[in-house]
Amino acid sequence: MIVWINGTHGVGKTTTSALVQQLIPDARVLDAEKVGETLMDITPGLPWTGSFQHWPPWRPLVVETARHVLEYTGGTLVMPMAVLIEQHWREISAGLAQHGIPVRHFVLHADLSTLRRRIESDADLGPSAFRPQHLEPYAAASRAWLHHEAEVVDTTHRTPDEVALQIAEAVKR
Template identity: 30%
Template sequence: MILFVNGPFGVGKTSTTGLIARRRPDALIVNPEDIGHMLWAQLPEALRTEEFELEPVWPPLTRCMLDQAARHYDRPVVVPMTIARQPVFDQIVRPLREAGHHVRHFTLLAEAATIRSRLRERGEGPDKWGPLSWEGNQVERCLDALRRPEFADHVDTEHRPAAAVADEILARAGLLPAV
């Protein structure tokens, strides 16, 4: 199974997937952000886009990595990544499903103020993008897109600890560990 945990920057994807991996030690976390950084390391500055979703090579690289990880390792593949553009999401998830992979997709949501507070708690602050970093400037855009039905199953993280969110995702995906 490929367990895709989506959501706006700062909503709690990394915390949640880390807890999923602790509950399921057999889980393999594949972070497409690392794929994007690897890609950027190969490209001269003039060829880099503002974000991974806009890199033309990033979706097929990500899809290939997820496909190969799911094929070659007999374990759940957990994917924490913000993908708020439907065409990019379709370039990654649709072909994985068409290739026979069981992909469960969950989108973490919270109120914009809560997400901004979480960004500040993790150390985000003013940078060249504005008063709360590039990620902070993306909150409304991501929430507007990710609240749409195409990005369901939605999981509310407002006023909930990451452990409760992780447990809900594991339960809904049928991946609760045997006790």
């Protein structure tokens, strides 16, 4: 099974995923961003499209990487990755379904002021010019499709431990 943890940049996907991994037996974290980083390392490079998610190979490579890791290890993959374009999510989820891999799709949500505060006060990454650029695309995706396609977990007034426990308990049910 895959536990996909979606949401905008700065909402806490990576932190939550590490905590969820500790709560689900035989769970491993597979960050789909690493697939994008691998593509970015290709030299002389792929034509820049603004995001590695727009490169046609990224989505099927995410599916195939997850499939092969699950075949090798079994258990549960916890995958933190913001996917805000509906067509990209459709390609990934259809690819996983084609291989019979069940997906529990969660979206971490927080109100805008909380997101801005978290981004600005991030002790690990520091203030970011990149992450605030994704707040409006996240809000648009939330209204259009994302919140209808996933289990929404409001993180506004909750600790990462509380959020991870909610997700782990939902997966175990």
